[in-house]
Amino acid sequence: xxxxxxxxxxxxxxxxxxxxxxxxxxxxxxxxxxxxxxxxxxxxxxxxxxxxxxxxxxxxxxxxxxxxxxxxxxxxxxxxxxxxxxxxxxxxxxxxxxxxxxxxxxxxxxxxxxxxxxxxxxxxxxxxxxxxxxxxxxxxxxxxxxxxxxxxxxxxxxxxxxxxxxxxxxxxxxxxxxxxxxxxxxxxxxxxxxxxxxxxxxxxxxxxxxxxxxxxxxxxxxxxxxxxxxxxxxxxxxxxxxxxxxxxxxxxxxxxxxxxxxxxxxxxxxxxxxxxxxxxxxxxxxxxxxxxxxxxxxxxxxxxxxxxxxxxxxxxxxxxxxxxxxxxxxxxxxxxxxxxxxxxxxxxxxxxxxxxxxxxxxxxxxxxxxxxxxxxxxxxxxxxxxxxxxxxxxxxxxxxxxxxxxxxxxx
Amino acid sequence: xxxxxxxxxxxxxxxxxxxxxxxxxxxxxxxxxxxxxxxxxxxxxxxxxxxxxxxxxxxxxxxxxxxxxxxxxxxxxxxxxxxxxxxxxxxxxxxxxxxxxxxxxxxxxxxxxxxxxxxxxxxxxxxxxxxxxxxxxxxxxxxxxxxxxxxxxxxxxxxxxxxxxxxxxxxxxxxxxxxxxxxxxxxxxxxxxxxxxxxxxxxxxxxxxxxxxxxxxxxxxxxxxxxxxxxxxxxxxxxxxxxxxxxxxxxxxxxxxxxxxxxxxxxxxxxxxxxxxxxxxxxxxxxxxxxxxxxxxxxxxxxxxxxxxxxxxxxxxxxxxxxxxxxxxxxxxxxxxx
Numbered sequence: 001x002x003x004x005x006x007x008x009x010x011x012x013x014x015x016x017x018x019x020x021x022x023x024x025x026x027x028x029x030x031x032x033x034x035x036x037x038x039x040x041x042x043x044x045x046x047x048x049x050x051x052x053x054x055x056x057x058x059x060x061x062x063x064x065x066x067x068x069x070x071x072x073x074x075x076x077x078x079x080x081x082x083x084x085x086x087x088x089x090x091x092x093x094x095x096x097x098x099x100x101x102x103x104x105x106x107x108x109x110x111x112x113x114x115x116x117x118x119x120x121x122x123x124x125x126x127x128x129x130x131x132x133x134x135x136x137x138x139x140x141x142x143x144x145x146x147x148x149x150x151x152x153x154x155x156x157x158x159x160x161x162x163x164x165x166x167x168x169x170x171x172x173x174x175x176x177x178x179x180x181x182x183x184x185x186x187x188x189x190x191x192x193x194x195x196x197x198x199x200x201x202x203x204x205x206x207x208x209x210x211x212x213x214x215x216x217x218x219x220x221x222x223x224x225x226x227x228x229x230x231x232x233x234x235x236x237x238x239x240x241x242x243x244x245x246x247x248x249x250x251x252x253x254x255x256x257x258x259x260x261x262x263x264x265x266x267x268x269x270x271x272x273x274x275x276x277x278x279x280x281x282x283x284x285x286x287x288x289x290x291x292x293x294x295x296x297x298x299x300x301x302x303x304x305x306x307x308x309x310x311x312x313x314x315x316x317x318x319x320x321x322x323x324x325x326x327x328x329x330x331x332x333x334x335x336x337x338x339x340x341x342x343x344x345x346x347x348x349x350x351x352x353x354x355x356x357x358x359x360x361x362x363x364x365x366x367x368x369x370x371x372x373x374x375x376x377x378x379x380x381x382x383x384x385x386x387x388x389x390x391x392x393x394x395x396x397x398x399x400x401x402x403x404x405x406x407x408x409x410x411x
Numbered sequence: 412x413x414x415x416x417x418x419x420x421x422x423x424x425x426x427x428x429x430x431x432x433x434x435x436x437x438x439x440x441x442x443x444x445x446x447x448x449x450x451x452x453x454x455x456x457x458x459x460x461x462x463x464x465x466x467x468x469x470x471x472x473x474x475x476x477x478x479x480x481x482x483x484x485x486x487x488x489x490x491x492x493x494x495x496x497x498x499x500x501x502x503x504x505x506x507x508x509x510x511x512x513x514x515x516x517x518x519x520x521x522x523x524x525x526x527x528x529x530x531x532x533x534x535x536x537x538x539x540x541x542x543x544x545x546x547x548x549x550x551x552x553x554x555x556x557x558x559x560x561x562x563x564x565x566x567x568x569x570x571x572x573x574x575x576x577x578x579x580x581x582x583x584x585x586x587x588x589x590x591x592x593x594x595x596x597x598x599x600x601x602x603x604x605x606x607x608x609x610x611x612x613x614x615x616x617x618x619x620x621x622x623x624x625x626x627x628x629x630x631x632x633x634x635x636x637x638x639x640x641x642x643x644x645x646x647x648x649x650x651x652x653x654x655x656x657x658x659x660x661x662x663x664x665x666x667x668x669x670x671x672x673x674x675x676x677x678x679x680x681x682x683x684x685x686x687x688x689x690x691x692x693x694x695x696x697x698x699x700x701x702x703x704x705x706x707x708x709x710x711x712x713x714x715x716x717x718x719x720x721x722x723x724x725x726x727x728x729x730x731x732x733x734x735x736x737x738x739x740x741x742x743x744x745x746x747x748x749x
Contacts (some may be wrong), residue, residue: 048567
């Protein structure tokens, strides 16, 4: 008994010493040979489709930067990725963020979900490490007064506002009046905040909402009832905000009910600007619009990046993954400009940055306001035309003319 | 005896009061109510139809669960995951081997039946007498295992199959039924109607099995009194395996029948898990017909409630009904008195 107790004590002491020696070296600023960037995404669970691609995009970006010579102003310091799975859960996300920071990450990229972003932002603020949000739409994240959190994508308010303005412009351009619309959206913060922003802006543009219908995305398996309710108020257009599965259900239900509308308009929709949608929906989703964030399909650089991603992973590079790639590039550029890997100096460099991007159809370079929101971020409008997703508005980024009005279900 | 009479008269008073209140409301506001209903006729009828069809799906999922819960007294949290397993098996058959999804029933049902038997024999048998929390944890762990296995093999990309009769209609010899069906102005799309019919057929088959066959009688005996059943020579362990297998086979049918109209991900089964438990309680533990009626009732209440009170989360009505059932009739609609 005594001998094993002694042995245990020795073992424990030895391991503690080992940890103390091994773990100490990384933190703090100055010139380090490898700079660690933390990558937090849902690589398991229902959102793993995008989570996995985003994690891959971060790896790819780090590789590209390293192959290009690393961070010049830090003597060619190489980047490395410390990746972790949020499992789609807010507590796991913040716990893993803390762990990555403790292990030496100088910045965090992630996390795809607003709920997770909220808790991670708290953690990074406390630890004073910059957090670059690749994807997470809720405005409330940046309303907390955090100085270490930055977001590249347009937020949900921006999605809603631009969506309403774009609808008005498209209607005017095609000489079709849109005075009324019904809104069908999923009922969590995502669907609610986008729809509220849209409706507010739409009313300023002279469009009235006739019916505001919400549903629970996690438990819905049939939207026929909701479509019928929307149609019963005789709107010119039905606007839809939802995740992939439920938006597909909407298209299916709409093609059965066949409401008498001039078109269907997605806003920040999880399905209507994905290449998978026309495949899955077939005849039921023709000409659906989506005003959403999107990589710039008219940019050679974006297309080149996407085909390299396709070769490397065998999967298509969807917009969230492009954001992840951009986030890493942003951090690398900020490292260059700050000449330091100290998280606080890195944060300052990010806050002052003005980074031109060819990957996104934004209205200018990536620049953050004092809340940390990229002020030049904007969504664009895509449309399903002949089974392909094409960008149709604004004209600067259009690949084709918008078709409006339209009948989505055959004929 | 007096306590029972007191409770009975309490219930009678409640029902009586509710009836009188309804009559008064109708007398005073009946006109307006009628006008309002007629004005929203299409919406309400659509809600009814959608609710019925949705209820059919709920029933399908719940029938297996009620059998397992009723006979084996096991809280099967893996029910949704098993449904997902069946969905993916059918998906593979449809997308790789070109099967008609309804034909794949022939494979998914026996396959999941065997799988259920194996689970019972090698996993759950050992914890039959353990407290409920242990069973819950084990089935929950099983659910995680199955879902992540599916995630590993199929990834989380939503997958869907096409309804094979969307263009041609369901062939019936000399004619074919074209979807979607029009019912008094409401639309009912064919794959959901087929799922509804499927749930009726399966309820019928299960009822027949349980009431009119020796196997069914043995299962019911085990459910009522395992010791007594063992004493008369019934192999209780084998009955357990068969019952779990049957329950899993039912949810396999559910999974295959919903494949033509749902996009599936490894977690798709989960959305039906909670509602299945509600339906099982509503219908009465172990009562298959109760699960059928309960499922349809829940579906109708959910959709109709959502149409009458737009802006209110539909699940409010489902869980209100659940709470009411627990308060007023905890044994369920068709359950035996607790």
